[in-house]
Amino acid sequence: MWFAYLKDMIMNQKTIQVDALESEAIYILREVVAQFEKPVLLFSGGKDSITLVRLAQKAFYPAKIPFPLMHIDTGHNFPETIEFRDRLTKELGVELIVRNVQDNIDNGSVKEETGKYASRNMLQTETLLDAIEEFGFDACIGGARRDEEKARAKERIFSVRDDFGQWDEKNQRPEVFDMLNGKIDLGQNVRVFPISNWTELDVWSYIEKEAIEIPSIYFAHKRNIFYRDGFIWSADDAVVYRDEEEEVVEQMVRFRTVGDMSCTAAVLSDAVDIAKVVEEIRDSSISERGARIDDKRSEAAMEKRKQQGYF
Amino acid sequence: MNVLKIATAGSVDDGKSTLIGRILYDTKSLTDDKLTAIEEKSKQRGFDYLDFSLATDGLIAEREQGITIDVAHIYFSTRKKSFIIADTPGHVEYTRNMVTGASTAQASIVLIDARNGVVEQTYRHFFINNLLRIKDVVIAINKMDLVDFSEEKYNTIKGEIEYLASKSGYKNQQLTFIPLSALQGDNVVDKSENTPWYTGETLLHHLENLQATDINEVSQVRFPVQTVIRPKTAEFHDFRGYAGKIYGGDLEVGDEISVLPSQTKSKIKTIHFFDTEYLKAKNGSSVTITLEDNVNVSRGDMLVKVAEQPTVTKQLNATVCWMDKEPLQASQKYYIKHGVNDAQAKITQLSSIIKTDFSGKIDNPTALKLNEIGDIQLKLSKPLLVDAYNKNKSNGSFILINPKTNNTVGVGFIR
Numbered sequence: 001m002w003f004a005y006l007k008d009m010i011m012n013q014k015t016i017q018v019d020a021l022e023s024e025a026i027y028i029l030r031e032v033v034a035q036f037e038k039p040v041l042l043f044s045g046g047k048d049s050i051t052l053v054r055l056a057q058k059a060f061y062p063a064k065i066p067f068p069l070m071h072i073d074t075g076h077n078f079p080e081t082i083e084f085r086d087r088l089t090k091e092l093g094v095e096l097i098v099r100n101v102q103d104n105i106d107n108g109s110v111k112e113e114t115g116k117y118a119s120r121n122m123l124q125t126e127t128l129l130d131a132i133e134e135f136g137f138d139a140c141i142g143g144a145r146r147d148e149e150k151a152r153a154k155e156r157i158f159s160v161r162d163d164f165g166q167w168d169e170k171n172q173r174p175e176v177f178d179m180l181n182g183k184i185d186l187g188q189n190v191r192v193f194p195i196s197n198w199t200e201l202d203v204w205s206y207i208e209k210e211a212i213e214i215p216s217i218y219f220a221h222k223r224n225i226f227y228r229d230g231f232i233w234s235a236d237d238a239v240v241y242r243d244e245e246e247e248v249v250e251q252m253v254r255f256r257t258v259g260d261m262s263c264t265a266a267v268l269s270d271a272v273d274i275a276k277v278v279e280e281i282r283d284s285s286i287s288e289r290g291a292r293i294d295d296k297r298s299e300a301a302m303e304k305r306k307q308q309g310y311f
Numbered sequence: 312m313n314v315l316k317i318a319t320a321g322s323v324d325d326g327k328s329t330l331i332g333r334i335l336y337d338t339k340s341l342t343d344d345k346l347t348a349i350e351e352k353s354k355q356r357g358f359d360y361l362d363f364s365l366a367t368d369g370l371i372a373e374r375e376q377g378i379t380i381d382v383a384h385i386y387f388s389t390r391k392k393s394f395i396i397a398d399t400p401g402h403v404e405y406t407r408n409m410v411t412g413a414s415t416a417q418a419s420i421v422l423i424d425a426r427n428g429v430v431e432q433t434y435r436h437f438f439i440n441n442l443l444r445i446k447d448v449v450i451a452i453n454k455m456d457l458v459d460f461s462e463e464k465y466n467t468i469k470g471e472i473e474y475l476a477s478k479s480g481y482k483n484q485q486l487t488f489i490p491l492s493a494l495q496g497d498n499v500v501d502k503s504e505n506t507p508w509y510t511g512e513t514l515l516h517h518l519e520n521l522q523a524t525d526i527n528e529v530s531q532v533r534f535p536v537q538t539v540i541r542p543k544t545a546e547f548h549d550f551r552g553y554a555g556k557i558y559g560g561d562l563e564v565g566d567e568i569s570v571l572p573s574q575t576k577s578k579i580k581t582i583h584f585f586d587t588e589y590l591k592a593k594n595g596s597s598v599t600i601t602l603e604d605n606v607n608v609s610r611g612d613m614l615v616k617v618a619e620q621p622t623v624t625k626q627l628n629a630t631v632c633w634m635d636k637e638p639l640q641a642s643q644k645y646y647i648k649h650g651v652n653d654a655q656a657k658i659t660q661l662s663s664i665i666k667t668d669f670s671g672k673i674d675n676p677t678a679l680k681l682n683e684i685g686d687i688q689l690k691l692s693k694p695l696l697v698d699a700y701n702k703n704k705s706n707g708s709f710i711l712i713n714p715k716t717n718n719t720v721g722v723g724f725i726r
Contacts, residue, residue, distance in 0.1 A: 016582070016589040018596035020314045026597035027556045030537040034610055034651070058585040059597070062550060063542035147386040154381050160717075172381070174407060174634050176414040176722040178556075179648050179710050183717040197314070197395055199386045284342065 021202060022055065025194040027178060028157060029059040032139050032192050033066055035182035039139040039192075040097070042128075043069040043089075045081035046258045047214050048143030048195065051203050053088065054212055055194060056141075067141070068095035072128050074120040074260045075102045076239045081258050084215040099131040116241050119263040129165045132189055139182070141192045147199045158182055159191040200256075201281050208274045218277065220254045220269040231265035314393045315518060315526075318416035318445070320401040320409045320436045325422040326453045330493035331385060331396060332361065334515065337500035340387035382412045391519045401432045406667060406682040407634040409439050410722060414708075417526040418447040418518065425458045425490070429471045434668040437472070441479050442630065442684070442724065444701060447525050449487045451514060456492040460505040465490045475669070481701075485525065489514050527594070530703040531619040532560030535650045536612045540599055552583060552599040553608055555651075558705040562600070562614075563591045570606055571613045571696045572623055577604040579614075611652040613696045621696045621706060627656075627689040628726045630665070631679070635713065635720035638678035639687070645720065646712040647691065650705065655692035662686040686726075700724040 018026070032039050041056060043049045056065045069089055073082075089096040101123045104110045109130075110123045132140065146153040156172050158180045173181055182190055195203070207214060224235040226246045233240050235248040239262050242248075253266035254277075271277040321327040335341045341349075353361050385396040397412035399405055413419060421436050423429065440448050450472050458464045469488045476486060489498055490506050491514060497503035500515045512520065540552040566579045582589045583599040592598045600614065608614075615621060633639050639658060647656040664673040664685040679685045700707030711721040 014590035015593065016584045016587075016591070016596055016598065017593040018584060018598065020595060023556060023595055023597040027537070030554050030597070031651070034538045059554070060540060061583070061585050061599070062544070062547045062552075063540050146384045153384050169381075173719045174411045174722070176411050176710060176719070177705060177708050178415070179650065179708075181648060181710065181712055181717070181719045183646070183712055185717065197384070197386075199388065199393065201388065202393065 021195070021198055022058075022206070024178070024197065025052075025055045026059040028180065028192065028194040029056055029141070031180050031182070032141060032194075033060070035180070036139040036190070038135065038137050039067040039141060040070045040135070040137045041065075041067055041141040042143075043071050043085065043096075044143075044258070045071065045077065045085045045215060046143065047203055047207060047218060048145065050088070050212060050214055051198075051206055052141060052143045052194060053092070054206075054210060057092070065092065065094050068097050070097040070099065070131060070137075070140075072124045072131065073098050073100050073102075074124055075100060076120050076237075076261045078215070078217050078237075078255075078258055078261055080215045080217050084213075088213075097131070097135070099127050099134075101127045103127070104130070116243075117263075118241060119260055121260045121263045124260075125165065132165070137189060138184065139190045139192055141194065143195055144193050145198050145200070145203070146196050155193060155196065157193055157196050159193065160184060161189050161191055163187045165189075201278070204274070204278045204281050208278050214274075215258060217255045217258060219274075220252050220272045220276075222250055223253050223266065224248050224250050225253060225266060232267065233265060234261060237261050313391075314395060315418060315521060316395045316397065316416045317518065318397045318399070318409075318413040318419045318440075319422065320399045320405075320412070320439070321422040321432065325401070325424050325432075326493045327398070327401075327422050330420075330422065330451065330453065330491075330499065331398060333493045333496055333499050335385070335387055337496060338387050338389055338515070382408050389515070389519060394518065401436055403435065403667070404682055406435070406439070406684070407632065409436070410443065410632045411634075413439055413443045413445060414722065416443075416445055418449070418521060419445045420449045420451050420514075422451050422453055423468055425452050425454045425461075425464055425468065428468050429475075431668055433472075434475070437475060438667045438669060441481050441484070442632075444481055444484075444528070444704065446483060446528065447485050447487070447521055449489060449514065449517060452488065452490050453493055455490045455497060455506065456495050460490070460497075460503075462506075462508045465509075478669075483528065487511065487517055489517065528704075530559040531621075531698070532562055532594075532616060533558045533621065533698075533703060533706045534562060534600065534614040535652065535706075536608055536610055536614065537651050538610055539608065550601070551605075552601050553614065554597075554599045555614075556597045557592055557594055559594065559703050561591055561593045564589075567617045568602070568614045569617050569620065570602075570608055571615060571621070572694055573607065573612070575604075575606045576617060577602040577606055579603075615696075621698050621703075623694045623696055625691045625694050626659075627691065627695075627697065627709075627723070628686070629689065629709070629723040630684060630686050630726060631711070631721045631723040632684045633679045633681055633721050635718060636681055637713070637720070638680045639685075639711075639721060640678050644714065646714055647689070647695075647709050647723075648712060649695050649697065649709040652695060654695060656689045656711065658687055659690050660688040662688070687723075689723075697725050699726060 060066055101120050104127050105112050110126045144152055156175050225232050226235050226248050254269040255266050271280045349361055383398045387394050399408040399412040419440050423433055452465055452468050490509050491498040497505055498513045502513055534555050534557055536553045537555045540554050542550055564579050569576055580603045581601045582592045641658050641661045644657050647654050664676050664683050698706040707725045709723045710719050713720045
């Protein structure tokens with residue numbers, strides 16, 4: 001009797017039930033490697049792409065991640081993010097490709113926005129499409145989630161794009177069961193979203209459970225900030241435009257997303273560690289993209305950007 | 312991260328948007344900025360109620376036309392569980408979307424307006440739940456406030472659905488009838504005082520309390536190999552692992568397995584998940600498996616237990632739901648994707664169109680059009696390792712791809 005009990009106890013410790021969302025993401029990443037010639041993981045240094053990197057590690061262990069990471073650098077990233085990016089890729093021994101929005105500005109293929117709300121967020125698209133063509137990537141893995149925004153909620157896991165990176169939202173392939181149709185013509189590419197079905201809370205809970213390191217700006221810290229249009233803007237960074245009459249104060253803040261500095265607002269927070277962040281997200285009454293100024297341009301801002309090839 | 316995927320279908324008139332809105336609102340899943348946006352837009356359009364469809368109709372065309380074109384995914388969670396609702400329009404021209412939404416669902420909600428009872432749309436929704444063999448189905452009898460919370464009305468509708476179920480071929484389906492008012496919140500999250508005669512759970516409690524056995528059928532275990540992992544490093548020089556997801560059961564170290572289609576026999580040597588080895592892996596887990604013997608295994612091959620063989624065949628009989636504007640016709644050729652395996656397929660026969668309102672079949676049609684469901688026969692370019700859909704869902708389904716457009720044009724259920 002006690003022997004059976006003991007055996008059961010040992011067996012239970014040695015039994016694995018992979019979480020449904022994690023198992024789904026790993027399945028998707030493996031399909032990418034099996035179905036495409038030249039995949040790449042789009043890495044922004046944000047929590048979602050960091051989560052993707054951990055999932056890719058798990059999917060192919062003990063082999064290395066079988067595709068490079070690519071960062072489209074707006075030049076307006078938080079320095080903490082860049083430092084983190086370089087350290088992580090070095091530790092993993094994966095190839096890191098960086099392409100700069102500044103190069104597209106310099107060669108005249110895009111024009112820098114001007115004025116109070118100028119942001120380089122939109123300009124990333126051109127640099128991304130150039131890089132896809134330069135390397136001949138046929139699958140770009142990204143950390144977008146359906147719960148982020150209602151146009152993203154309509155996105156497929158394998159999302160086919162044409163030469164111009166365009167998203168044809170009314171003509172998407174149905175995705176039934178977990179079968180993923182990656183058949184494309186030459187020149188087309190597929191955007192792949194393995195954590196489509198995760199919520200912001202799922203991502204944070206995963207980071208906590210797995211003890212994954214993330215850039216420090218996700219945690220509450222003292223920062224010089226100023227208020228505009230109900231948003232909290234960072235005053236420490238030269239790329240954020242500030243009127244002289246906009247008063248700078250020091251407060252405890254953290255960032256919920258780490259996009260381009262010029263369009264990412266901070267939130268007041270006391271969450272100095274991961275457990276407190278998870279608790280804060282659980283009880284939050286403001287959505288994640290509520291602090292993304294680029295989404296506030298119009299109700300259809302995201303859908304329009306996506307049609308033009310934005311991530 | 313315990314997640315339950317739920318399918319709903321139905322029109323705005325049934326109060327579906329109101330129900331979803333109510334669930335989001337009562338579980339405090341609607342954030343202030345989203346709620347404010349809905350309030351503003353509702354007012355702007357001259358509604359005197361909150362139009363929760365504004366939260367889910369994500370495309371410009373959908374908002375312009377006030378219709379839902381695509382499957383919308385809605386996410387919310389309680390302390391017990393996370394939920395994903397795949398929400399689809401219930402009309403006949405959206406059968407494709409209903410099938411898509413229901414294909415990944417573990418439970419389903421059929422909404423009925425208590426005033427109107429069972430209508431054509433209810434039949435269709437019920438039909439699709441049966442076709443896809445969704446085990447847990449909630450019949451949500453809504454707008455009970457408009458029929459004075461009448462137990463008699465509730466029982467009449469319950470009787471009609473039970474009669475329908477008695478004729479269905481899927482006997483294990485669990486039906487749960489819940490009288491509710493989405494508008495006023497009765498029996499959605501909190502138990503209603505207006506229905507003292509109803510002793511069952513509220514909708515949310517029912518969904519929260521569902522166990523794996525309530526949503527999964529017992530079936531034989533299948534391990535389709537997605538990719539072979541060969542690190543070729545000094546530390547893992549001879550490592551040859553088969554990466555895939557386990558469907559239908561559990562696998563253990565020492566299990567005697569057959570590698571299909573070669574029929575080579577071997578034993579499971581190790582089961583890996585990331586950097587840890589396990590003795591046993593449960594249904595639904597994406598793992599990596601190594602075998603005792605050095606056998607030839609590649610993508611598309613399948614590991615099964617020796618005593619639990621699937622059918623190896625170059626011919627299929629299947630029910631298909633057609634998803635493309637260009638109709639299916641006999642003698643056409645497609646790619647078939649069965650799990651992670653691919654082949655070419657030729658339609659050898661289009662036997663019938665099945666009417667989704669339970670009114671029968673049309674025999675020997677010339678074509679199967681968008682949103683129609685029919686029975687077909689297929690000839691394959693190579694043998695596939697299949698089960699009947701009613702024996703194993705993942706190994707009993709496939710998609711058809713048009714070789715000219717690369718689009719997914721149909722989904723099939725093997726008979």
